[in-house]
Amino acid sequence: MPVVLQGILTILIGVGGCIAYFYFSNLVLDKVIFPAKGENAGRNINRANQVRPWLFLFPAIFVLGLYLVYPVVGSLIRSFYGRDGQEFVGLTYYALLFSGGDFTRAFLNNLLWVLFVPAASTFIGLVAAQLTDKLSWGNLAKSLIFMPMAISFVGASLIWKFVYANDAEIGLINAIRASLGFENPIDVLQIPFWNNFFLMVILIWIQTGFAMVILSAALRGIPEETIEAAILDGANPWQLFFKIKVPQIMSTIVVVWTTITILVLKVFDIVYTMTGGNFGTEILPSYMMDYFVTSKGYASAIAIVIMITVLPVMIWNIRQARREMR
Amino acid sequence: MADLKLTDVAKAYGNVQVLKDINLDIKQGELVVFVGPSGCGKSTLLRMIAGLEKITGGELQIDGRVVNNVPPAQRGIAMVFQSYALYPHMTVRDNMAFALKIAKKSKDEIDAAIKKAARILQLEPYLDRLPKALSGGQRQRVAIGRSIVRDPKVYLFDEPLSNLDAALRVATRIEIAQLKESMPDSTMIYVTHDQVEAMTLASRIVVLAGGGISQVGTPLELYEKPENEFVAQFIGSPAMNMLPGKITATGERTTVAMDGGGTAVSTYPTRDEDMGAQVKVGVRPEDLRESKGEDYIFEGKVDITEALGEVTLLYFETGNADLEDMEKGDAAVIAKLSGIHSDLRGNEVRLTADPSKVHLFLDGKSLRYR
Numbered sequence: 047m048p049v050v051l052q053g054i055l056t057i058l059i060g061v062g063g064c065i066a067y068f069y070f071s072n073l074v075l076d077k078v079i080f081p082a083k084g085e086n087a088g089r090n091i092n093r094a095n096q097v098r099p100w101l102f103l104f105p106a107i108f109v110l111g112l113y114l115v116y117p118v119v120g121s122l123i124r125s126f127y128g129r130d131g132q133e134f135v136g137l138t139y140y141a142l143l144f145s146g147g148d149f150t151r152a153f154l155n156n157l158l159w160v161l162f163v164p165a166a167s168t169f170i171g172l173v174a175a176q177l178t179d180k181l182s183w184g185n186l187a188k189s190l191i192f193m194p195m196a197i198s199f200v201g202a203s204l205i206w207k208f209v210y211a212n213d214a215e216i217g218l219i220n221a222i223r224a225s226l227g228f229e230n231p232i233d234v235l236q237i238p239f240w241n242n243f244f245l246m247v248i249l250i251w252i253q254t255g256f257a258m259v260i261l262s263a264a265l266r267g268i269p270e271e272t273i274e275a276a277i278l279d280g281a282n283p284w285q286l287f288f289k290i291k292v293p294q295i296m297s298t299i300v301v302v303w304t305t306i307t308i309l310v311l312k313v314f315d316i317v318y319t320m321t322g323g324n325f326g327t328e329i330l331p332s333y334m335m336d337y338f339v340t341s342k343g344y345a346s347a348i349a350i351v352i353m354i355t356v357l358p359v360m361i362w363n364i365r366q367a368r369r370e371m372r
Numbered sequence: 373m374a375d376l377k378l379t380d381v382a383k384a385y386g387n388v389q390v391l392k393d394i395n396l397d398i399k400q401g402e403l404v405v406f407v408g409p410s411g412c413g414k415s416t417l418l419r420m421i422a423g424l425e426k427i428t429g430g431e432l433q434i435d436g437r438v439v440n441n442v443p444p445a446q447r448g449i450a451m452v453f454q455s456y457a458l459y460p461h462m463t464v465r466d467n468m469a470f471a472l473k474i475a476k477k478s479k480d481e482i483d484a485a486i487k488k489a490a491r492i493l494q495l496e497p498y499l500d501r502l503p504k505a506l507s508g509g510q511r512q513r514v515a516i517g518r519s520i521v522r523d524p525k526v527y528l529f530d531e532p533l534s535n536l537d538a539a540l541r542v543a544t545r546i547e548i549a550q551l552k553e554s555m556p557d558s559t560m561i562y563v564t565h566d567q568v569e570a571m572t573l574a575s576r577i578v579v580l581a582g583g584g585i586s587q588v589g590t591p592l593e594l595y596e597k598p599e600n601e602f603v604a605q606f607i608g609s610p611a612m613n614m615l616p617g618k619i620t621a622t623g624e625r626t627t628v629a630m631d632g633g634g635t636a637v638s639t640y641p642t643r644d645e646d647m648g649a650q651v652k653v654g655v656r657p658e659d660l661r662e663s664k665g666e667d668y669i670f671e672g673k674v675d676i677t678e679a680l681g682e683v684t685l686l687y688f689e690t691g692n693a694d695l696e697d698m699e700k701g702d703a704a705v706i707a708k709l710s711g712i713h714s715d716l717r718g719n720e721v722r723l724t725a726d727p728s729k730v731h732l733f734l735d736g737k738s739l740r741y742r
Binding site: 269271272274275276277278279280281285289290293294296 | 422423424444445446449450451453454455456457458459460461462470471474475518522
């Protein structure tokens with residue numbers, strides 16, 4: 047069967063299946079289980095309406111359960127078992143994790159990422175949003191800044207591999223160094239500690255556009271009069287920005303910040319592609335991937351640690367986003 | 373606390389001339405109200421004085437100093453916005469303190485200024501609340517308080533009561549009047565489209581229309597001696613009736629033969645050459661009274677009566693009312709008679725007015741001023 051037909055057939059089955067599910071499940075509910083006739087018609091209608099929301103929620107709950115809740119529970123259980131998945135080892139892997147070594151390094155690196163990337167992305171995004179708002183070609187500038195969002199992490203990493211290339215003919219950094227008169231090209235990805243930041247720059251480059259777009263919308267939502275009132279009150283542009291504008295969009299800033307934080311905690315592609323976790327650039331997700339094949343139990347323990355780390359940020363994020371909506 | 377002088381002030385957005393030839397002298401202690409129909413540029417003029425809009429022509433002086441290019445904060449003005457424009461993330465106290473903190477005033481000075489303003493505006497119990505926990509009227513008082521603490525030379529009000537409900541509007545209007553009373557030296561400029569606000573608050577009213585000043589005067593001057601048809605119809609509610617006629621006798625008093633029959637006599641003096649001129653006779657609804665004899669200005673059938681108790685409004689059929697006339701406001705003749713006259717509906721009624729209350733307009737301009 048040609049691929050195109052296969053695709054069309056898949057779409058038909060998928061969409062048709064959804065429609066059929068909702069149509070027939072409601073039909074069964076209304077005609078068979080709680081028919082709106084006979085002596086209990088009124089009571090049946092009420093009951094049917096109580097059941098109906100669950101009918102609509104069921105597919106989503108089922109899929110989430112299958113692909114999110116079950117794996118979490120599965121990973122948790124697996125993290126208590128040994129390499130072959132048979133031998134119960136209890137908390138051994140967790141003890142191993144916290145006994146130091148590579149995990150500590152990955153954890154501390156991750157902490158650096160969590161502190162630095164959201165802060166830098168949000169701040170640069172905020173500044174970009176403010177500055178592009180006043181420009182006649184601001185929308186063009188915004189599109190350019192937003193564009194990296196459309197590139198996959200792996201694709202972005204490849205682009206930056208060229209920027210960082212250990213060759214003045216290819217790498218931007220070394221080209222600049224060469225033009226300044228430095229002789230030998232360097233590999234920035236091998237400079238201890240600082241190489242982490244060179245990796246973070248890639249994610250900041252990608253995420254700044256996201257922060258800018260959201261914050262730009264928030265800045266535009268600030269009532270113009272409060273800004274004019276502040277101008278009349280004598281505020282200079284800095285005071286206007288930091289004392290009047292930023293506080294008014296604080297809740298949006300928090301949402302952007304936490305959203306990027308959550309993303310940072312699960313990014314592994316960049317490290318994986320750029321250094322493979324070498325030269326002291328390991329972070330938790332890439333560390334987990336290292337053991338994905340060799341020791342499922344250990345990898346699962348790392349996954350659980352990552353999840354526990356993300357959870358509080360996630361809860362805070364959702365709360366802020368909800369408050370924002372109100 | 374200062375004089376304001378506008379000389380040939382103009383505003384253009386590109387090629388579009390919004391305001392031109394604005395000449396105005398505002399003395400210290402005056403409360404000047406800008407009124408006009410929407411889109412007449414009254415808010416724009418206020419924002420030009422504030423410095424929020426650039427002045428594209430002419431000169432603006434505050435206290436003898438040309439301030440065309442002086443930044444808003446250094447003009448010595450404070451502005452109260454229609455939407456209050458309170459800083460939502462600051463308490464009432466911080467809202468009022470903001471300008472003073474920026475001006476690097478000492479803490480004691482700031483506290484004293486806030487205390488004083490809060491006492492005047494009865495905001496003391498609310499100083500530590502956020503704006504969202506205040507009612508509309510309270511918010512407006514905070515906005516006014518934010519102006520007071522700065523002790524500006526000129527207060528600017530941009531439709532400050534428009535966002536309040538009717539009852540609160542009256543109460544706040546009186547509060548503003550009292551505030552003005554308590555600060556007799558301060559100069560205030562107040563923009564509104566509500567002529568009741570204009571009439572009750574103003575020491576002088578500036579009527580703006582068609583990109584320029586239509587007339588400047590005290591409220592009663594505008595009411596009693598309008599310079600042109602626009603002001604005559606804009607001030608007063610219901611609007612002044614405008615009826616066409618032809619001058620038949622000139623001199624100290626003028627007699628006009630109305631096109632619809634009847635005769636109007638006015639105390640406006642006219643010259644011999646005005647004889648036979650086609651004029652508009654303007655009479656306010658409240659100046660009209662019933663006439664039993666042959667001496668009448670207008671005769672018509674009462675279409676609708678509105679009994680308000682103290683007065684009765686009579687709406688007359690004019691026969692030739694079409695939509696265009698309606699929009700100009702001279703479709704129906706309206707009379708406002710004191711007392712209750714519910715029996716007049718459907719009757720033919722003749723109306724007349726005291727000659728001193730009969731206004732004459734030639735080509736839109738009052739014959740009183742020439």
